Amino acid sequence: MSNQYYKNKSTFLVAADCIIFGFKDKELHVLLTRRPVEPMAGEWSLMGGFVAEDESLEDAAKKVLFEYTQQKGIYMEQVNAYGEVDRDTGGRVISVAFYALVRLEEFDTSLAQSFDARWINIKELPQLVFDHNKMVEDALTLLRFKVSMQPIIFKFFDEKFTLPALQDLYEAIYQRQVDKRNFRKKLSSMNILDKLDIKETESSKRGAFYHRFNKEKYKEFLASGKYFSL
Amino acid sequence: MSNQYYKNKSTFLVAADCIIFGFKDKELHVLLTRRPVEPMAGEWSLMGGFVAEDESLEDAAKKVLFEYTQQKGIYMEQVNAYGEVDRDTGGRVISVAFYALVRLEEFDTSLAQSFDARWINIKELPQLVFDHNKMVEDALTLLRFKVSMQPIIFKFFDEKFTLPALQDLYEAIYQRQVDKRNFRKKLSSMNILDKLDIKETESSKRGAFYHRFNKEKYKEFLASGKYFSL
DNA sequence: ACAAAAGTGTTCACACTACACCCATGG
DNA sequence: CCATGGGTGTAGTGTGAACACTTTTGT
Numbered sequence: 001m002s003n004q005y006y007k008n009k010s011t012f013l014v015a016a017d018c019i020i021f022g023f024k025d026k027e028l029h030v031l032l033t034r035r036p037v038e039p040m041a042g043e044w045s046l047m048g049g050f051v052a053e054d055e056s057l058e059d060a061a062k063k064v065l066f067e068y069t070q071q072k073g074i075y076m077e078q079v080n081a082y083g084e085v086d087r088d089t090g091g092r093v094i095s096v097a098f099y100a101l102v103r104l105e106e107f108d109t110s111l112a113q114s115f116d117a118r119w120i121n122i123k124e125l126p127q128l129v130f131d132h133n134k135m136v137e138d139a140l141t142l143l144r145f146k147v148s149m150q151p152i153i154f155k156f157f158d159e160k161f162t163l164p165a166l167q168d169l170y171e172a173i174y175q176r177q178v179d180k181r182n183f184r185k186k187l188s189s190m191n192i193l194d195k196l197d198i199k200e201t202e203s204s205k206r207g208a209f210y211h212r213f214n215k216e217k218y219k220e221f222l223a224s225g226k227y228f229s230l
Numbered sequence: 231m232s233n234q235y236y237k238n239k240s241t242f243l244v245a246a247d248c249i250i251f252g253f254k255d256k257e258l259h260v261l262l263t264r265r266p267v268e269p270m271a272g273e274w275s276l277m278g279g280f281v282a283e284d285e286s287l288e289d290a291a292k293k294v295l296f297e298y299t300q301q302k303g304i305y306m307e308q309v310n311a312y313g314e315v316d317r318d319t320g321g322r323v324i325s326v327a328f329y330a331l332v333r334l335e336e337f338d339t340s341l342a343q344s345f346d347a348r349w350i351n352i353k354e355l356p357q358l359v360f361d362h363n364k365m366v367e368d369a370l371t372l373l374r375f376k377v378s379m380q381p382i383i384f385k386f387f388d389e390k391f392t393l394p395a396l397q398d399l400y401e402a403i404y405q406r407q408v409d410k411r412n413f414r415k416k417l418s419s420m421n422i423l424d425k426l427d428i429k430e431t432e433s434s435k436r437g438a439f440y441h442r443f444n445k446e447k448y449k450e451f452l453a454s455g456k457y458f459s460l
Numbered sequence: 461a462c463a464a465a466a467g468t469g470t471t472c473a474c475a476c477t478a479c480a481c482c483c484a485t486g487g
Numbered sequence: 488c489c490a491t492g493g494g495t496g497t498a499g500t501g502t503g504a505a506c507a508c509t510t511t512t513g514t
Contacts, residue, residue: 003267003269003320003321004268005267005268005320006243006280006320006321006323009243009280009282010243010280010281010282010283011241011242011243012241012243012244012281012324013236013239013240013241013242014241014242014244014313037235038233038234039233050236050239050240051240051242051313051324052240053240054315055315056313056314056315057311057312057313057324058313078310078311080308080310080311081287081308081310081311081326082287083281083286083287083288083326084286085284085286090235091233091236092283093236094242094244094281094287094324096311096313145375162466163466163467164465179504179505179506180466180467180468181467181468181505181506182503182504182505184467184468185468185469186503201512203465204465204466204511204512205463205465205511205512205513205514206465206466206467206510206511206512206513207465207466207511207512208465208466208467209466209467393493394492394493409477409478409479410493410494410495411478411479411494411495412476412477412478414494414495415476415495415496416476431485431486433492434484434485434492434493435484435485435486435490435491435492435493436484436485436486436491436492436493436494437485437492438493438494439494
């Protein structure tokens, strides 16, 4: 099928590696696994898989995501391609990294166990195989940028969330404390959330009202010429 | 050399495509060529080349850059990897795009002619082969972001430049007019430029003083806890 | 009654915007 | 002497940061 001018060129294994972020215990976590194959078998690693002939890079990443989370429609974004000659000690592999945001409320922990996978606090990241630490670093940089520009922070939650939890997540992503009055003021000035009548009462006695991201309100917000900023 | 677990996996042609930006006639330009090979021979295309077995992705992009510009030490940054199954109609090719900033003062135009290459105003971008238009779009988005955050705008110039030219470039990158007093105020507040005693007298009668980006001053600026912002 | 987290407004400093005139020079 | 682009300061407005107390409720 390949054109004649494409002959005699080197070909490469191409992998899709996923930096799967989740929010848990007021901290940002990454899903890691013990690498199942040689070389470096047993070492901490990102979730990954090789790209197949009839798959796009995104398809390959989605396949990996679904395999380990069983969630569909996960928010995903490409980070970068990594292509140092010796990056993978098992052979020449070009790897394309994607980060993904998963909703931990609906995460099946038994799944994780069958893959020897664990949610690791990003503040306690171990040494990972190959250049995976660099991938996580790059993914975090991109995540921070995107969160500040687009309403993707809500994708960590399954529809509804409390403002204290949202703030905890924000603080976990940026690793810095923010004033809750200022945080709430910024959110309410955008008018993109619905306050529900229900309270979440597990993490406090008084209880915090649930809120919901309202897509319609967000469209109006954009239409008024403003830009999202957190 | 490849590990046994890597066998029986599909391999792919991998290309490095370069979005080469330059500043000319008060407008941002991209270096394009007439694609020399089938399919789509003769159509407008970015500069690109296949990655070789012993090259990193960056090496491959640098090779392409050097081939078409003969400049070394060009500022270069990865944009994204493109891997749709049918993106290249000549075969399955994964392409990694890089943007680069070249100094047009020292560009050898005879070179460009021998490659059938031309500097095209980004406001008049023609239809390009495959997904190259998307690549340029993504590169521009990234360039704009980076320029606003890091002092890379100076890499369009060969050491010295005038403030009017710098502003013209800024306006060309963002496609919007800015007030020259505000623009200069922001620059001078950072104190990262040296004003030279020489004037550039070609584009005006009075002449505009040359300035130079001062790396040492910039380090001090960063050390004082401030962040670059344009 | 008290501990623990939720919720709420105001003030101040700084950064961004808008805006208009004089200067130097070549022709 | 005039046309062309280079160079300069100020006032007003909006945005981000700092800051403390009251409310609710389970124990």
